[in-house]
Amino acid sequence: MIQFSEEIKHSASIVSDLKQYLHNKCDCFNAGCVSTSIDTWREITSDREILTTARGATIEFDATPHCMSQPTVSFSLDETDIIDNEVVKLLSKGIIKTTTHDHDEVLSNIFIRPKKDGSHRLILNLKSLNQYVTYHHFKMDTFYSMLKLVEKNCYMASLDLKDAYYSVAVQPTHRKYLRFMWNNVLYQFTCLPNGLSSCPRKFTKLLNPPLASLHKKGHVISSYIDDLFFPAKTYDLCVFNVVDTFALFDSLGFIIHPDKSVFIPSQRIVLVGFIIDSVAMSIALTEKAQGVREACSSLMEGSAKTIREVARVIGKIISSFPGVMYGPLHYRSLEHDKTRALKLCKGNFDSRMSLSDDSRQELDWWITNIDRSFNVISHGQPSSTLTTDASRTGWGAVYGKTSTRGFLV
Numbered sequence: 001m002i003q004f005s006e007e008i009k010h011s012a013s014i015v016s017d018l019k020q021y022l023h024n025k026c027d028c029f030n031a032g033c034v035s036t037s038i039d040t041w042r043e044i045t046s047d048r049e050i051l052t053t054a055r056g057a058t059i060e061f062d063a064t065p066h067c068m069s070q071p072t073v074s075f076s077l078d079e080t081d082i083i084d085n086e087v088v089k090l091l092s093k094g095i096i097k098t099t100t101h102d103h104d105e106v107l108s109n110i111f112i113r114p115k116k117d118g119s120h121r122l123i124l125n126l127k128s129l130n131q132y133v134t135y136h137h138f139k140m141d142t143f144y145s146m147l148k149l150v151e152k153n154c155y156m157a158s159l160d161l162k163d164a165y166y167s168v169a170v171q172p173t174h175r176k177y178l179r180f181m182w183n184n185v186l187y188q189f190t191c192l193p194n195g196l197s198s199c200p201r202k203f204t205k206l207l208n209p210p211l212a213s214l215h216k217k218g219h220v221i222s223s224y225i226d227d228l229f230f231p232a233k234t235y236d237l238c239v240f241n242v243v244d245t246f247a248l249f250d251s252l253g254f255i256i257h258p259d260k261s262v263f264i265p266s267q268r269i270v271l272v273g274f275i276i277d278s279v280a281m282s283i284a285l286t287e288k289a290q291g292v293r294e295a296c297s298s299l300m301e302g303s304a305k306t307i308r309e310v311a312r313v314i315g316k317i318i319s320s321f322p323g324v325m326y327g328p329l330h331y332r333s334l335e336h337d338k339t340r341a342l343k344l345c346k347g348n349f350d351s352r353m354s355l356s357d358d359s360r361q362e363l364d365w366w367i368t369n370i371d372r373s374f375n376v377i378s379h380g381q382p383s384s385t386l387t388t389d390a391s392r393t394g395w396g397a398v399y400g401k402t403s404t405r406g407f408l409v
Contacts, residue, residue, distance in 0.1 A: 002032070005048065006340070008364045015263050015264060016136055016187070016369055017256070018246075019258040022255065022256055022257070022258035023258050025255050026162060026255060026257075026258065029093055029162070029163060029166075029255060030093060030094050031093055031094040031095040031167075031191040032056070032094070032161075032166075032167070032168065032169025032170075032190060032191050033167050033253045033254075034054050034167045034168050034169070034206075034252065034254065035055050035056060035168075035169045035253070036253055037053060037054075037251060037252050037253035038051070038054055038055055040251045040252050040253075041054045041209070041252060043114045044209045044210060044213050045209035047209065047278065049205070050205060050206055050208070050209060053168060053202055053205070053206050053284070054168075054206065055169070056170060056171040056172070056214050057168055057169065057171065057174075057192055057197070057202055058135060058170075058178060058333040059168050059170070059198060060133065060134040060172045060198065061132045061134060062132060062133070062134050062343055063132055064104075064158050065106050065129055065132045065177060072109075073109050073110075073111070074112065079112065082112055082120050083110065083112060083122065083182065083364065084183075086120060086121075087182055087187070090122065092274070093163075093166070094190060094261050095163075095166050095189065095190060095191055096187045096188065096189055096190065097187065097188060097190055098185055098186065099175075099176075099179065099186055099188045100186065101186060102176050102304075103177065104351065105176040105177070105179050106128075106129055106176065106177045106178075106179060107179050107180060107181060108124050108125050108126055108128065108129060108178075108179070108180055109124075109125040109180065110122055110123065110124055110125065110180050110182065111123055111125055111384055116213060121194065122195045123193075123195050124178060124180060124193045124195050124196075125195060126178075126193070126195040126197070129177060129196075130196070130197040133196070133197050133198050134136060134198070135197070135198075135200055136198075138205070140200065140201075140204045140224070140225075141222050141223055141224050142224060143224060143271075143272055144322065145222055145224070145320055146197055146222045146224065146229045146271070147224055147283070147377055149203065149220060149229070149231045150231055150276060150278055150281070151231065151233065152278065152279075152281055153267060153278055154231045154232060154233055154267070154277050155231070155233075155234065155235050155237075155238040155265035155266065155267060155340070156230065156231050156232075156262070156265060156266060156267070156269045156271075156276060156278060157230045157231050157239075157241070157242045157262050157263060157264070157265045157269070158227060158228060158229050158230065158236050158261060158262045158265070158269060158271050159227075159228040159230075159242070159245060159246060159249070159256050159257075159258070159261045159262075159263075160215045160225075160226060160227055160228075160256065160257040160260035160261045161228070161249070161255070161256065162226075162228040162256065162257040162260075163255070164203060164225065164226035164254075165191065165192040165193065165194060165199055165203060166191045166192065167191070167253065167254055167255065168191055168192045168202070168203065168206065169190060169191050170189065170190060170192060175188045175189060175190060175224065175248070176188065178193055178196075184196045200225065203225065203226075204223075204225070205255060207223050209381040210249060211223060212240075212250050213248065214244060214245055214248065216355050217242060217244060219240075219241045219245065220232060220241070221241065227271065227272055228245060228249075228324065229271060230242055230245065230265075231263050231278075232265070235265050237254060238265035239265060239280050242265070250271070267279050270286055273285070273286055273288045273319075273354065274286065274288075274322055274323050275323075276377070278377075281376060281377045281378060282374050282375065282376055282377065283322055283323045283374065283375045283376070283377060284323050284373070284374040284375075285293035285320055285323040285324070285370070285373065287326045288316075288319075288320055288323075289320070289323075289371055289373070291316060292316050292317060292320050292366060292370050293366065293367055293370045293371065293386065295312070295316050295361075295371075296311045296313060296317075296363045296366045296367050297367055298313075299313050299355070299358075299363055300360060300363050300364070300367070303354070304352040304353060304354050305352065305353065305355070306350055306351065306352055307338060307341050307342055307345070307348070307349045307350070307351055307352075307353050308349040308350060308354070310334065310337070310338050310341075310353060311349065312354075313334070313363075314331060314334055314335060314338060317334075317366060318331065320370070321372060322375060323373065323375050324369075324370065324373040324374075324375060325373065325374065325375045325376070327358060327366075327373070328371075330362045330365045330366065331362055332360060332362075333356060333358035333359040333361075333362050334355075334362055334363070337353065337354075337355055337356055338353070341353035349400050351362050384399070384400075385397045385399075386398070387399075392408065394406060394407040394408055395408070
């Protein structure tokens with residue numbers, strides 16, 4: 001673990017040494033690295049479930065998954081090359097390993113998704129397995145939770161946990177549920193894979209003890225899966241928050257991403273694809289704006305599109321809401337058209353659908369306004385309050401001492 005002296009805690013010169021240290025750790029990353037620090041975990045928690053997850057997570061099922069395998073998926077030559085390369089990378093890090101068949105194993109398909117840096121992520125399609133996984137309701141912080149902590153002129157920093165899920169091992173007896181075939185070779189994941197429905201809860205709960213330990217020291221921290229956010233009233237407080245958090249998470253086996261983290265406190269930072277400015281108290285999109293505009297423009301071209309294409313654009317639009325003040329007012333027709341088309345074709349996302357004039361107007365609004373859109377972190381205290389309510393038979397509203405109501409015809 002890297003050590004910080006009091007002299008360098010306020011110095012930006014630490015960043016270059018810190019990044020070099022982290023790059024070296026990234027080069028030596030090995031799946032399930034959290035399990036190598038179990039003694040440190042015992043120092044901050046006695047929770048059995050958390051310690052079990054730190055040693056090696058299990059998958060909780062409502063019923064034993066059936067022995068099932070999904071149909072083989074065809075890939076293009078380019079996709080095949082990408083998957084070949086990803087399999088080699090995952091093998092080198094111990095994220096997947098070759099194995100032999102069991103009578104009660106579960107085989108799933110794989111697919112790839114592009115990442116911002118131009119590389120790809122190999123994902124296990126666990127849609128069938130997830131039907132057997134036990135669901136537990138849980139609360140987790142969101143991007144909006146982080147925004148509530150931002151105060152006027154505060155300083156901010158962030159840490160990104162590299163390969164967060166891959167840092168948590170899966171018990172060997174449960175790896176048979178995380179298998180796939182590629183080039184006639186059987187592989188299984190040795191750690192938490194992307195696509196397993198229980199991963200967000202398990203990982204969020206795993207972070208609770210270290211975050212609670214830091215909260216006791218007076219640090220303000222919010223986490224959203226693998227992103228840690230630190231707002232503080234002063235530069236110095238933010239520095240100490242980052243230093244203490246880094247030291248603890250490093251000792252627990254996590255690896256901090258050297259390039260995606262913001263180590264030096266600032267009043268303007270990029271977090272989860274948004275620019276947060278505590279001086280202007282505003283939120284704006286980064287390069288995501290261009291992606292949304294291009295997606296909307298592509299949807300406007302030609303005639304009928306598949307429901308999947310429309311759903312993907314709607315997803316991009318919704319994900320941009322925090323940085324687009326009036327965005328939620330301009331997607332309802334698109335959503336309505338998609339829902340109606342799905343109903344008509346009995347849930348087949350590959351069926352084609354047409355867009356109504358209202359949907360095209362909404363897409364045009366995004367194309368025209370997305371580049372200059374922003375949102376405010378806080379509108380301040382309200383000057384007036386209007387209370388409304390409605391049911392299937394009527395509606396009502398109260399403003400000060402004035403009220404109104406009506407009945408549905």
